[in-house]
Amino acid sequence: MSVTLLTETDSAIQRAASAVIENVEKVVVGKRDTIELVVVALLCEGHVLLEDVPGVGKTLLSKTVAQTLACEFRRIQFTSDLLPSDVTGLNVFNQKEQDFRFIPGPLMANIVLADEINRATPRTQACLLEAMQERQVTVDGETRPLPRPFMVMATQNPIEQEGTFPLPEAQLDRFLLTLRPGYPSAAEEEEILTRFADHDPLDDVAGIASANELIELQAMRRQIHVGDDVRNYLVSLVRATRDDNRIRLGASPRASQNLFAAAQAYAALQGRDFVVPDDVQKLAVPVLAHRLVLGIDATLGGQSKEAMIADLLRTIPVPVD
Amino acid sequence: MRGVSLTIIRRETLYALFIAMELSWIVALVNLTQHLAEFSTMAPLAWTTWLYPASFLYIKAERRLDLRKTWRVGLRTVVGGLALGGTAFGLLGDNSPSYLSWPLFTLALVAVFAVLRGWILGRRQIDPRGFVAGFQVGFLVLLLILFAQTALPPDHNMFLSLIAFLGIGLFGLWLARWLDSDISARRLDQAGWPLLACAIIAIVLMAGMGIWTFLDHRGVLLILSPVFWLWELVVALVQFLISLLPQGKPVEPIELLVGPQMPAPKQVGPNMIDFFGDWVRPVGRFMFYLSMGAMAGAALFRSLLDLLRWLNRHRTTTPAITFERSQFGLMDDLRDLLGACVDLFRRLWHRILKLFGSPRHPLPRGERTVREIYAQIMRWAARHGSPRAPHQTPYDFLPVLQGLLPDAEGDLTHLTECYVTVRYGTARADPELIRAMKHSWSRIRSKRKRQL
Numbered sequence: 184m185s186v187t188l189l190t191e192t193d194s195a196i197q198r199a200a201s202a203v204i205e206n207v208e209k210v211v212v213g214k215r216d217t218i219e220l221v222v223v224a225l226l227c228e229g230h231v232l233l234e235d236v237p238g239v240g241k242t243l244l245s246k247t248v249a250q251t252l253a254c255e256f257r258r259i260q261f262t263s264d265l266l267p268s269d270v271t272g273l274n275v276f277n278q279k280e281q282d283f284r285f286i287p288g289p290l291m292a293n294i295v296l297a298d299e300i301n302r303a304t305p306r307t308q309a310c311l312l313e314a315m316q317e318r319q320v321t322v323d324g325e326t327r328p329l330p331r332p333f334m335v336m337a338t339q340n341p342i343e344q345e346g347t348f349p350l351p352e353a354q355l356d357r358f359l360l361t362l363r364p365g366y367p368s369a370a371e372e373e374e375i376l377t378r379f380a381d382h383d384p385l386d387d388v389a390g391i392a393s394a395n396e397l398i399e400l401q402a403m404r405r406q407i408h409v410g411d412d413v414r415n416y417l418v419s420l421v422r423a424t425r426d427d428n429r430i431r432l433g434a435s436p437r438a439s440q441n442l443f444a445a446a447q448a449y450a451a452l453q454g455r456d457f458v459v460p461d462d463v464q465k466l467a468v469p470v471l472a473h474r475l476v477l478g479i480d481a482t483l484g485g486q487s488k489e490a491m492i493a494d495l496l497r498t499i500p501v502p503v504d
Numbered sequence: 505m506r507g508v509s510l511t512i513i514r515r516e517t518l519y520a521l522f523i524a525m526e527l528s529w530i531v532a533l534v535n536l537t538q539h540l541a542e543f544s545t546m547a548p549l550a551w552t553t554w555l556y557p558a559s560f561l562y563i564k565a566e567r568r569l570d571l572r573k574t575w576r577v578g579l580r581t582v583v584g585g586l587a588l589g590g591t592a593f594g595l596l597g598d599n600s601p602s603y604l605s606w607p608l609f610t611l612a613l614v615a616v617f618a619v620l621r622g623w624i625l626g627r628r629q630i631d632p633r634g635f636v637a638g639f640q641v642g643f644l645v646l647l648l649i650l651f652a653q654t655a656l657p658p659d660h661n662m663f664l665s666l667i668a669f670l671g672i673g674l675f676g677l678w679l680a681r682w683l684d685s686d687i688s689a690r691r692l693d694q695a696g697w698p699l700l701a702c703a704i705i706a707i708v709l710m711a712g713m714g715i716w717t718f719l720d721h722r723g724v725l726l727i728l729s730p731v732f733w734l735w736e737l738v739v740a741l742v743q744f745l746i747s748l749l750p751q752g753k754p755v756e757p758i759e760l761l762v763g764p765q766m767p768a769p770k771q772v773g774p775n776m777i778d779f780f781g782d783w784v785r786p787v788g789r790f791m792f793y794l795s796m797g798a799m800a801g802a803a804l805f806r807s808l809l810d811l812l813r814w815l816n817r818h819r820t821t822t823p824a825i826t827f828e829r830s831q832f833g834l835m836d837d838l839r840d841l842l843g844a845c846v847d848l849f850r851r852l853w854h855r856i857l858k859l860f861g862s863p864r865h866p867l868p869r870g871e872r873t874v875r876e877i878y879a880q881i882m883r884w885a886a887r888h889g890s891p892r893a894p895h896q897t898p899y900d901f902l903p904v905l906q907g908l909l910p911d912a913e914g915d916l917t918h919l920t921e922c923y924v925t926v927r928y929g930t931a932r933a934d935p936e937l938i939r940a941m942k943h944s945w946s947r948i949r950s951k952r953k954r955q956l
Contacts, residue, residue: 457929460897500894
């Protein structure tokens with residue numbers, strides 16, 4: 184006999200997600216995992232940090248996702264002379280009306296691509312804190328809500344350090360996921376050459392979902408069941424990052440919330456209406472790794488955050504009995 | 505603190521425990537009979553404590569055990585029985601030189617019983633609920649003794665008996681839990697202090713028991729009282745047989761058959777009634793009648809339920825399972841009655857576990873069955889050298905299982921999916937799902953046997 188795993192709710196999420204993924208894959212070659220995780224972030228209304236070397240398709244991925252969703256998309260090229268008001272918008276005095284008029288900045292969009300975010304000064308970076316967490320901006324003492332859904336997709340180059348300002352922990356903690364698309368394989372690289380030879384496939388990408396549909400899917404995602412044992416497992420994992428001597432700064436309660444939501448979204452993507460420990464394990468590295476600050480011994484020992492999370496996963500017993 | 509995996513404990517060892525527990529019942533019941541006949545003994549209390557570790561280990565073991573290797577069972581049970589008897593005799597030491605001439609007889613008696621029981625068990629499957637039942641019957645015996653203590657003139661110190669019961673029992677429970685690692689490794693991490701406290705209390709109480717034993721060897725002698733009782737029976741039987749012989753000339757009583765006599769009971773300390781007052785008697789009597797009445801009612805209900813289940817089992821095509829019970833003879837009716845008591849005390853047992861900090865929650869029957877089936881798969885894999893690592897999820901473990909039994913890939917996948925759905929999801933373990941799982945599991949077992 185077969186076991187019914189799907190409900191109407193999660194199959195709707197799965198259908199929509201599959202359509203988005205297929206659409207993005209028309210442009211982005213061979214990054215199925217990364218695309219899936221971007222969709223996870225969309226379902227959680229979380230922000231994504233794409234961290235990799237130049238030329239691996241970070242910006243292209245962001246643009247394609249935005250185009251697929253037919254949402255309002257803005258791109259901000261972060262540079263050292265970028266000011267907070269260039270991002271959030273500013274009040275300009277209108278002489279005709281003898282009053283200040285708010286000129287919205289590029290942050291007032293559904294999907295914002297913060298390209299090379301670590302090139303901006305901390306002051307400008309900090310203007311994103313309120314926007315990313317509370318989904319609002321405050322300009323001249325006046326708080327303005329951002330459009331929903333709102334998602335920041337930031338990119339940064341981990342190699343080039345000159346003239347950059349590393350993101351502070353508070354900022355990193357606001358990103359739901361950090362993704363590293365990585366280099367394509369030889370076959371994928373050939374496919375890229377073929378696909379982009381004649382024209383830009385991005386021009387062919389049609390919007391297949393609206394902002395309202397995305398909001399509905401986000402609401403459905405919240406209905407995915409997370410059992411007590413899985414919840415305990417998730418919390419144990421997050422808490423383990425705080426108790427480990429090798430880690431100077433562990434994951435925050437916000438990380439727990441994000442991992443919880445991401446696991447729900449990932450389960451929905453797999454066509455389940457409940458979360459299994461595999462979902463938590465799958466998302467542990469992308470959700471938690473960027474939030475950790477390693478201790479001096481671990482840093483000098485060349486241990487990576489990803490390896491640390493993998494190590495912790497091996498110490499937490501999965502609820503199976 | 506990590507324990508040894510239960511899966512490495514051989515089945516035969518579990519059977520030995522089973523038989524040891526049965527011996528405990530017999531001795532306990534015999535002692536109880538003596539007690540009701542106004543002999544003084546605390547042996548039932550001490551003996552029933554064996555049931556703690558035995559029942560705990562057993563309920564963690566396979567749900568149904570196929571005992572085919574009779575000789576191994578026999579051998580192990582002989583060893584187990586000898587250890588059991590030897591321990592009792594070892595306690596005697598210099599305190600009781602008069603009884604040292606009989607250990608071989610007692611050991612032989614225990615060994616014969618163990619071998620016979622092992623031989624019988626080797627031909628059938630055990631209903632593991634029997635083990636839990638064992639503990640509960642022991643508990644029932646305790647209740648009866650408490651009743652006897654309040655209803656009959658007291659003649660020994662009840663508190664020392666309770667100390668012995670709790671001490672050995674708690675220690676056994678702790679030890680059994682420590683041995684069982686799959687789950688308790690985590691459990692010990694999470695709730696280590698209650699278990700540790702339990703062990704410390706047990707050790708202190710056992711030390712007290714040991715000191716008391718040295719001070720007053722009478723208690724140890726009483727533990728052996730069933731042997732004397734049995735011996736008297738044997739003597740009476742032999743004398744009866746001799747009396748049947750043709751009366752050519754008078755037959756002299758056989759000197760060798762005169763066994764040791766029980767020392768007369770004496771007051772060894774304050775009893776419950778001295779301590780609490782006369783009101784204990786009516787309260788104890790009321791509790792006894794109430795519990796007996798409840799058990800009888802539950803027995804009727806349970807019997808009816810068993811009958812319906814039996815009919816249902818025969819109506820459907822579910823493969824028949826041989827249980828030790830339920831052939832609906834007189835003995836089986838009695839067993840059913842006992843089963844009802846067992847059910848009643850099972851609830852009490854769960855309460856006790858909760859009190860000791862066990863995080864175990866009673867699960868719906870269906871979900872429990874699903875978990876048990878999956879636990880059987882895990883144990884089977886462990887026995888074949890591929891135990892599930894604590895960090896492995898069921899889906900991680902699936903390729904391992906499939907590697908062990910490539911013929912049953914589909915069934916293993918199905919079982920894993922069913923387990924995952926019920927364990928982590930909101931799906932209910934309905935009878936259809938359970939039946940499908942059982943079919944898959946029985947197919948896997950048959951393939952596994954063919955493979956072996």
